[in-house]
Amino acid sequence: MTGATLDAHVRVDRGRYVLDAQLHVDAGEVVAVMGPSGAGKSTLFGAVAGFVPLTQGSVQLDGQTVDAASGPHVEPRHRGVVLLGQEPRLFPHLSARENIAFGPRARGAARAAARGDADTWLERVGLGGLGGRRPAELSGGQQQRVALARALATAPRVLLLDEPLTSLDPETAGEIRTLLSRQIADTGTTAIVATHDAADAASLATRLVVLEAGQVTQVGAVHAVLDAPATPFVTVIAGTLPRAEVEGWEARIVRVEQDGGAVQAHARTADGGEVVLHLPAGTVVALGATVTVR
Numbered sequence: 001m002t003g004a005t006l007d008a009h010v011r012v013d014r015g016r017y018v019l020d021a022q023l024h025v026d027a028g029e030v031v032a033v034m035g036p037s038g039a040g041k042s043t044l045f046g047a048v049a050g051f052v053p054l055t056q057g058s059v060q061l062d063g064q065t066v067d068a069a070s071g072p073h074v075e076p077r078h079r080g081v082v083l084l085g086q087e088p089r090l091f092p093h094l095s096a097r098e099n100i101a102f103g104p105r106a107r108g109a110a111r112a113a114a115r116g117d118a119d120t121w122l123e124r125v126g127l128g129g130l131g132g133r134r135p136a137e138l139s140g141g142q143q144q145r146v147a148l149a150r151a152l153a154t155a156p157r158v159l160l161l162d163e164p165l166t167s168l169d170p171e172t173a174g175e176i177r178t179l180l181s182r183q184i185a186d187t188g189t190t191a192i193v194a195t196h197d198a199a200d201a202a203s204l205a206t207r208l209v210v211l212e213a214g215q216v217t218q219v220g221a222v223h224a225v226l227d228a229p230a231t232p233f234v235t236v237i238a239g240t241l242p243r244a245e246v247e248g249w250e251a252r253i254v255r256v257e258q259d260g261g262a263v264q265a266h267a268r269t270a271d272g273g274e275v276v277l278h279l280p281a282g283t284v285v286a287l288g289a290t291v292t293v294r
């Protein structure tokens, strides 16, 4: 199961607002998109998914054009691009298991196989044993786990995550962030995550695309962009990112674990010594980052 390479150059004219953006995402890569409110993140997602008509440009998956202003338009449901938003939007009358099995069933999978796969997904997202519950019997975080499982169960070519953690409390958001990151990596899914939170971009994505007033204003490795802001907007978001800065021995983060909500970062010094940093829930630690401890 591997995601597709995405190449999009999309222009959407909507009165005085114009989105004109280019986006390349490698197969299996996770890219974050950040921008002020109204910059066009949702419009960009709509164009990639096929819900927003292009004025100019095209969307290609693995080199195949799935949308062009004057050309083919593959229907959203046949594109393999799945959108996971702020709200889980589960089918309320179906159980968690049936919600997850719905996509594969619609594509012709046998009922028993789809339900069996759904149970595997429920285990993967930490909800083993809760498959018979309807959404109203699950917490917001549990519903978001079901929504993630439902999205990944269809083996999407591209997964679009539009503020997936925004409506969750900080502890649940931290858990889902870890889960998202692990499941996306394990499945090799190509993903784009739109977020207002630099910590989400830093923990989920390798590259960051900054979108302002419908234009891409900066793009690069997440930390490279945040370390060298090209616009006032990037300067502001870079300032919100928590950083570990103490004086002492240099150590490199080699492993990050979560215990309940709290984060434990294992860092190794050049001579092989290991220190464990106990950090508050929600702290973002980049693997390979260098910290100074004393």
Ligand SMILES: Nc1ncnc2c1ncn2[C@@H]1O[C@H](COP(=O)(O)OP(=O)(O)OP(=O)(O)O)[C@@H](O)[C@H]1O
Binding pocket: 014, 017, 035, 036, 037, 038, 039, 040, 041, 042, 043, 044
């Ligand atoms: N259905 C619509 N009809 C007309 N204009 C719209 C529509 N949806 C969005 N817009 C406008 O398009 C522009 C881009 O909006 P969009 O929702 O894509 O931005 P965004 O970056 O996702 O914002 P936010 O972070 O607040 O969700 C804005 O100027 C917005 O007012």
